[in-house]
Amino acid sequence: MLGSLIKKFGLKFSLNDPRWGRGSDGDDQQNQGGKRGQEGPPDLDQLWRDFNQRLNRLLGSKGNGGGNNNGGGSRSDMRGAGIGAGVVLVIVLFLWLVSGFFIVQEGQTGVVMTFGRYSHMTPAGFNWRWPYPIQSHEIVNVSQVRTVEIGYRTNVRNKQAKESLMLTDDENIIDIQFAVQYKLKNASDWVFNNRDQEEMIKQVAETSIREIVGKSKMDFVLYEGREKVAFETSQLMQQIVDRYRSGVQITNVTMQAVQPPEQVQAAFDDAVRAGQDRERQKNEGQAYANDVIPKARGAAARLLQESEAYRARVVANAQGDASRFKQVLVEYQKAPAVTRDRLYLETMQQIFANTAKVMVDAKSGSNLLYLPLDKLIAQAAAESGKAAPAAGSASAPTVAPPEPPAEASAKGRESRSRDSRDSRDREVR
Numbered sequence: 001m002l003g004s005l006i007k008k009f010g011l012k013f014s015l016n017d018p019r020w021g022r023g024s025d026g027d028d029q030q031n032q033g034g035k036r037g038q039e040g041p042p043d044l045d046q047l048w049r050d051f052n053q054r055l056n057r058l059l060g061s062k063g064n065g066g067g068n069n070n071g072g073g074s075r076s077d078m079r080g081a082g083i084g085a086g087v088v089l090v091i092v093l094f095l096w097l098v099s100g101f102f103i104v105q106e107g108q109t110g111v112v113m114t115f116g117r118y119s120h121m122t123p124a125g126f127n128w129r130w131p132y133p134i135q136s137h138e139i140v141n142v143s144q145v146r147t148v149e150i151g152y153r154t155n156v157r158n159k160q161a162k163e164s165l166m167l168t169d170d171e172n173i174i175d176i177q178f179a180v181q182y183k184l185k186n187a188s189d190w191v192f193n194n195r196d197q198e199e200m201i202k203q204v205a206e207t208s209i210r211e212i213v214g215k216s217k218m219d220f221v222l223y224e225g226r227e228k229v230a231f232e233t234s235q236l237m238q239q240i241v242d243r244y245r246s247g248v249q250i251t252n253v254t255m256q257a258v259q260p261p262e263q264v265q266a267a268f269d270d271a272v273r274a275g276q277d278r279e280r281q282k283n284e285g286q287a288y289a290n291d292v293i294p295k296a297r298g299a300a301a302r303l304l305q306e307s308e309a310y311r312a313r314v315v316a317n318a319q320g321d322a323s324r325f326k327q328v329l330v331e332y333q334k335a336p337a338v339t340r341d342r343l344y345l346e347t348m349q350q351i352f353a354n355t356a357k358v359m360v361d362a363k364s365g366s367n368l369l370y371l372p373l374d375k376l377i378a379q380a381a382a383e384s385g386k387a388a389p390a391a392g393s394a395s396a397p398t399v400a401p402p403e404p405p406a407e408a409s410a411k412g413r414e415s416r417s418r419d420s421r422d423s424r425d426r427e428v429r
Contacts, residue, residue, distance in 0.1 A: 107143030189247030
């Protein structure tokens with residue numbers, strides 16, 4: 001297109017032309033003094049003057065050398081001027097239309113506006129719109145994760161007390177620093193429904209955190225309730241920005257620092273240490289209780305089982321004794337004397353079998369003790385069991401219990417006969 005325009009104007013800017021920078025033949029004769037064969041750098045001023053003269057002739061004006069006033073020359077000049085103006089107009093229109101092309105990168109969205117009003121959105125790639133001033137566009141990054149800092153700037157030490165200090169439900173002041181991360185889910189709402197987007201997000205975050213903290217106790221916010229406060233804040237922020245139709249998606253709320261004001265930090269640290277000591281002592285007491293209580297319960301169960309076993313044994317023995325007594329009673333009613341004598345003998349046998357027996361000389365009234373018969377008998381039994389039969393060896397002497405004196409045996413018989421008579425008398429009565 002530019003080459004045709006240059007040809008139309010009759011300009012020759014070829015670097016291979018030997019007459020480059022010399023002008024016309026008449027000008028060469030006047031300016032160069034007839035030196036045609038001399039070559040030199042082009043005269044830019046002269047070229048510009050020649051260009052202006054030719055352009056003026058095409059547009060119908062009179063040039064320096066234009067003395068031809070016939071009708072044919074005027075018509076050709078007018079026709080040439082119209083063609084040149086049309087070519088220029090086509091070039092300008094082409095360049096204007098080309099200016100409507102734009103590129104949208106991946107993860108971005110183009111918002112097209114017609115006379116400043118929202119028209120449509122374009123996807124990623126090579127797009128076209130009507131050039132300015134009919135349409136314009138704005139490219140919005142919808143994949144970027146944006147961050148707003150509340151209560152601090154860049155570093156938690158760079159505090160913003162106006163944003164971080166807030167009041168709890170128990171009327172205590174607390175210092176909270178947190179960050180809000182969000183993405184864009186609708187580019188047109190983000191561009192047209194918000195005047196200052198960053199400030200809007202910041203105000204929504206402050207409003208939400210103050211509402212949540214204002215309904216909570218200070219100890220809950222400081223210690224066990226951080227995650228819950230952050231979660232509830234993100235939910236409340238999402239509700240507010242959806243109500244504003246701001247095109248924002250809240251992705252995360254991160255608590256950076258939650259602490260009491262600096263003026264009372266030392267007192268709160270003491271209170272925290274006291275609480276930790278209390279919890280430690282409580283845990284120690286619980287551990288001791290967990291150690292002692294199972295042992296006490298085990299001992300109580302063991303005692304209970306032992307008592308139940310003792311009761312069962314005593315009841316069984318009593319029932320056995322009662323049954324045996326009933327059986328003896330039946331036999332006693334059949335033969336009272338024989339049964340009484342048998343019971344007496346059995347009782348005396350049981351008593352003498354469980355007591356040590358010593359021989360005493362009761363007749364002469366001497367205090368000399370003779371032999372412990374039970375020990376002598378046991379010793380003799382042990383020696384007889386250990387001794388082996390051997391030729392020429394003497395057997396161990398055995399000690400025979402001496403017979404009781406006649407008087408003692410007579411007294412025993414008299415006492416037994418007296419008891420039997422008494423028992424018969426009681427039966428007769």
